[in-house]
Amino acid sequence: MAALARRSRRFMSSSSSSSAAAVASSGSWWKDVQPAARDPILGVTEAFLADTHPSKMNVGVGAYRTDEGKPLVLECVRQAERHIAGSNFMEYLPMGGSVVFNDHSMKLAYGEEASVLADKRVAGIQALSGTGACRLFADFQRRFKPESHIFIPVPTWANHHNIWRDAHVPQHTFRYYDPVTKGLDFAGLMEDVKRAPEASVFLLHACAHNPTGVDPSPEQWKEISALFKEKNHFALFDMAYQGFASGDTNRDAQAIRIFLDDGHQVACAQSFAKNMGLYGQRVGCLSVVCDDTQQAVAVKSQLQQIARPMYSNPPLHGALIVSTILGDPDLKALWHTEVKGMADRIITMRELLKKNLVEAGSHLNWQHITDQIGMFCFSGLNPEQVDRLTSQFHIYLTRNGRISMAGINSNNVEYLANAIHEVTREEEAEKAA
Amino acid sequence: MAAMMASTAATTAALGCVASGQEVGRQVCTTQKMYNGLRVATAFPGQKKIEESAFASIKIRSKATVTMAVATDVSRFEGVSMAPADPILGVSEAFKRDNSDMKLNLGVGAYRTEELQPYVLEVVKKAEKKMLEAGENKEYLPIEGLAAFNKATAELLLGADNPVIKQQRVATVQGLSGTGSLRLGAAFIQRYFPGVKVLISSPTWGNHKNILNDAGVPWSEYRYFDPKTVGLDFEGMIADIKDAPNGSIILLHGCAHNPTGIDPTPEQWEKIADVCEEKDHMPFFDVAYQGFASGSLDDDASSVRRFVARGIELFVAQSYSKNLGLYAERIGAINVVVSSPEVATKVKSQLKRLARPMYSNPPVHGARIVANVVGDPTMFDEWRAEMQAMAGRIKTVRQRLYDELSTKDKSSKDWSFVLKQIGMFSFTGLNKAQSDNMTDKWHVYMTKDGRISLAGLNLAKCAFLADAIIDSFYNVQ
Numbered sequence: 007m008a009a010l011a012r013r014s015r016r017f018m019s020s021s022s023s024s025s026a027a028a029v030a031s032s033g034s035w036w037k038d039v040q041p042a043a044r045d046p047i048l049g050v051t052e053a054f055l056a057d058t059h060p061s062k063m064n065v066g067v068g069a070y071r072t073d074e075g076k077p078l079v080l081e082c083v084r085q086a087e088r089h090i091a092g093s094n095f096m097e098y099l100p101m102g103g104s105v106v107f108n109d110h111s112m113k114l115a116y117g118e119e120a121s122v123l124a125d126k127r128v129a130g131i132q133a134l135s136g137t138g139a140c141r142l143f144a145d146f147q148r149r150f151k152p153e154s155h156i157f158i159p160v161p162t163w164a165n166h167h168n169i170w171r172d173a174h175v176p177q178h179t180f181r182y183y184d185p186v187t188k189g190l191d192f193a194g195l196m197e198d199v200k201r202a203p204e205a206s207v208f209l210l211h212a213c214a215h216n217p218t219g220v221d222p223s224p225e226q227w228k229e230i231s232a233l234f235k236e237k238n239h240f241a242l243f244d245m246a247y248q249g250f251a252s253g254d255t256n257r258d259a260q261a262i263r264i265f266l267d268d269g270h271q272v273a274c275a276q277s278f279a280k281n282m283g284l285y286g287q288r289v290g291c292l293s294v295v296c297d298d299t300q301q302a303v304a305v306k307s308q309l310q311q312i313a314r315p316m317y318s319n320p321p322l323h324g325a326l327i328v329s330t331i332l333g334d335p336d337l338k339a340l341w342h343t344e345v346k347g348m349a350d351r352i353i354t355m356r357e358l359l360k361k362n363l364v365e366a367g368s369h370l371n372w373q374h375i376t377d378q379i380g381m382f383c384f385s386g387l388n389p390e391q392v393d394r395l396t397s398q399f400h401i402y403l404t405r406n407g408r409i410s411m412a413g414i415n416s417n418n419v420e421y422l423a424n425a426i427h428e429v430t431r432e433e434e435a436e437k438a439a
Numbered sequence: 440m441a442a443m444m445a446s447t448a449a450t451t452a453a454l455g456c457v458a459s460g461q462e463v464g465r466q467v468c469t470t471q472k473m474y475n476g477l478r479v480a481t482a483f484p485g486q487k488k489i490e491e492s493a494f495a496s497i498k499i500r501s502k503a504t505v506t507m508a509v510a511t512d513v514s515r516f517e518g519v520s521m522a523p524a525d526p527i528l529g530v531s532e533a534f535k536r537d538n539s540d541m542k543l544n545l546g547v548g549a550y551r552t553e554e555l556q557p558y559v560l561e562v563v564k565k566a567e568k569k570m571l572e573a574g575e576n577k578e579y580l581p582i583e584g585l586a587a588f589n590k591a592t593a594e595l596l597l598g599a600d601n602p603v604i605k606q607q608r609v610a611t612v613q614g615l616s617g618t619g620s621l622r623l624g625a626a627f628i629q630r631y632f633p634g635v636k637v638l639i640s641s642p643t644w645g646n647h648k649n650i651l652n653d654a655g656v657p658w659s660e661y662r663y664f665d666p667k668t669v670g671l672d673f674e675g676m677i678a679d680i681k682d683a684p685n686g687s688i689i690l691l692h693g694c695a696h697n698p699t700g701i702d703p704t705p706e707q708w709e710k711i712a713d714v715c716e717e718k719d720h721m722p723f724f725d726v727a728y729q730g731f732a733s734g735s736l737d738d739d740a741s742s743v744r745r746f747v748a749r750g751i752e753l754f755v756a757q758s759y760s761k762n763l764g765l766y767a768e769r770i771g772a773i774n775v776v777v778s779s780p781e782v783a784t785k786v787k788s789q790l791k792r793l794a795r796p797m798y799s800n801p802p803v804h805g806a807r808i809v810a811n812v813v814g815d816p817t818m819f820d821e822w823r824a825e826m827q828a829m830a831g832r833i834k835t836v837r838q839r840l841y842d843e844l845s846t847k848d849k850s851s852k853d854w855s856f857v858l859k860q861i862g863m864f865s866f867t868g869l870n871k872a873q874s875d876n877m878t879d880k881w882h883v884y885m886t887k888d889g890r891i892s893l894a895g896l897n898l899a900k901c902a903f904l905a906d907a908i909i910d911s912f913y914n915v916q
Binding site (some may be wrong): 048172283 | 517617646752784791800
């Protein structure tokens with residue numbers, strides 16, 4: 007038993023009256039608790055909300071906004087909610103969540119006709135959106151392959167590092183983004199994949215890489231898949247933007263389909279936060295392709311054992327919405343239209359931003375704005391430039407220069423372009439010199 | 440209150456089969472079928488025989504390490520063995536398979552009406568309707584959850600006028616019901632009080648151990664249930680808490696102890712608080728039944744408030760699964776009452792840092808329901824009334840069961856523990872063999888520790904249950 011330093015006196019003695027004022031105690035239980043740093047992503051929104059400037063812009067967190075700058079609840083979601091209203095069922099879901107939801111989710115990811123689904127060899131469990139799905143996998147990896155590490159692209163969504171750290175899985179990175187081209191460092195990626203030890207576990211973004219917006223082409227995915235086969239690597243796909251990237255759900259999942267065609271047994275962490283606008287409902291799915299049904303059942307049972315002491319069973323409401331939409335042909339068709347609408351608006355904003363930068367007089371190369379895909383644009387701005395955007399122009403984004411395109415609309419795109427042009431004037435001057 | 444039976448086709452289709460305690464016809468889904476062989480292979484102990492199954496040979500271990508597969512077509516996970524069946528879920532599954540007319544499911548941990556139907560509170564339906572009409576957005580909540588909910592939940596727990604709230608000494612973070620809130624607390628303990636042990640009651644809710652284990656927090660047990668009296672082993676409890684190293688953490692059930700239904704008296708709570716102060720222990724209250732136990736929100740929170748009034752720093756995990764019937768929406772909170780507002784701010788920030796890599800931010804739906812109900816005086820009163828009705832039904836059923844037992848049992852055995860115990864659960868004092876008899880002979884499903892859920896009992900079945908209990912108690916060793 008660990009020796010325990012004697013805790014000094016509590017903050018109040020037992021003889022004091024019940025309403026006595028608190029006495030600050032320097033030697034209390036809490037002396038080792040430091041204030042946590044703000045979350046780099048969610049902290050941006052906190053700061054934005056605190057700002058009172060009329061022109062302020064939030065291009066930090068990745069939540070979709072309409073052209074009026076408002077959050078959007080999809081019409082298919084509203085209809086689904088009306089369908090399920092008045093339900094008499096609010097009892098616990100099983101630990102693995104809604105089975106019908108899991109089935110719909112996996113069909114969406116792997117394809118309606120996927121043989122792995124027909125063979126019933128995919129373990130799928132409802133998870134707390136993409137974060138929860140990744141965390142389940144990380145804990146599962148820790149428990150069942152304790153010697154394994156995780157390979158994570160550079161850069162990646164910041165919370166990936168937190169997840170595998172808290173799961174106590176050692177992390178390595180592999181090259182991904184080329185800051186010079188502002189595109190994919192394909193050669194670096196392949197080299198790092200090759201150099202990793204046999205049978206390593208890799209985290210791949212299925213589409214609309216966060217934060218760079220840089221995705222491999224289908225040909226590149228095929229090469230990556232072939233190399234993975236050679237090295238016997240395992241792929242966990244984080245798919246948070248299916249449908250949201252290109253507007254086509256099958257196209258956005260093609261990396262996964264390529265891997266499946268090559269016979270890989272992959273895992274997939276899915277989120278419905280963005281593509282169905284169900285952010286706050288926390289609905290997602292973790293699936294793991296296995297050898298056979300028996301193994302899939304065993305794996306599912308173990309994933310449930312990880313979920314149980316974390317939250318017992320997942321929340322119902324979001325899963326019901328997703329199941330209702332995907333289970334109804336009309337609602338599903340409506341959803342496809344709406345998600346394409348969101349993707350199209352993002353693509354339009356990319357074009358507008360580039361156009362406005364040129365019109366503002368910038369001579370830097372902004373091609374990457376339209377080359378990149380999905381919600382985010384890796385602008386190439388450095389932290390100092392980002393800080394100036396915030397302090398001078400009240401534009402909020404993460405310090406890695408990631409811009410959430412969803413926060414841009416026809417009313418503020420010019421303001422943003424001008425601001426970016428302002429903070430990059432020196433860079434431009436250097437290039438011209 | 441009669442429960443409405445209407446269930447939309449879309450809901451039925453969307454839900455598919457759900458392995459809960461309820462007996463509602465659902466389409467059988469493929470996963471259930473797949474599971475059939477495995478469920479039987481890891482059969483509930485009450486089953487007479489285990490059918491042969493293709494999966495019967497699976498070893499049941501909850502953890503396994505896996506050697507690295509070298510061949511490309513063999514899964515990484517070939518060594519993953521089947522996890523053991525959940526001891527509580529398994530009861531409901533066995534119940535469903537039973538074809539007897541007289542079967543009774545007392546394993547269920549969810550409230551049932553007198554008609555033994557699930558119950559969505561009227562006030563919840565009202566709140567959901569209001570929310571549907573308001574058409575609010577579905578944006579991410581902050582990591583710490585919905586502010587209106589956090590305010591409401593701390594005030595419900597401690598009383599709106601509590602000095603600790605006014606002095607901002609409570610760090611509150613919305614959590615995924617009781618489990619999620621306990622897990623945040625446990626993760627915090629592991630990180631900031633490394634090596635400190637948590638003492639849990641013997642027995643306690645099964646998932647407490649899992650939560651502490653997965654959070655990496657050491658634990659040990661303090662005596663609690665006395666099988667001789669079918670009551671509290673208070674002396675044993677005090678001795679074990681005194682025996683623990685100074686500065687340990689003591690997990691206490693705020694009211695309606697699960698699984699025994701046995702709560703300390705006010706005087707006993709004072710004594711427990713004395714020992715905690717003496718030993719510099721930190722209490723960690725699990726409050727899953729506030730309002731549901733006695734029918735009064737304030738009375739059920741009195742143990743927590745007593746400790747807070749004495750100036751003791753503590754953790755409290757709350758759940759709205761039972762008292763608002765929001766089981767599936769996973770709504771609760773972790774509260775930490777500390778010495779100063781500065782500490783509260785720091786603690787809250789670190790709780791957020793633990794939540795972010797678990798699920799980023801909590802689900803909004805249940806939080807909005809609670810905030811709506813508590814924030815509207817009419818709805819709040821309606822909630823109180825419904826909660827009193829639920830608690831009242833449990834009390835009525837306890838009384839009837841006690842009456843039946845006392846009448847039918849000609850010996851002088853004291854069955855009054857049925858009345859003294861409180862909340863959804865009751866520890867009957869039946870041992871495993873006797874519990875098995877309850878199931879095998881009488882088709883009464885319960886957990887093998889002798890726990891019955893009064894929520895699954897109605898007046899009509901009390902006589903039958905009394906017969907079963909008396910038979911099992913006297914005729915089985």
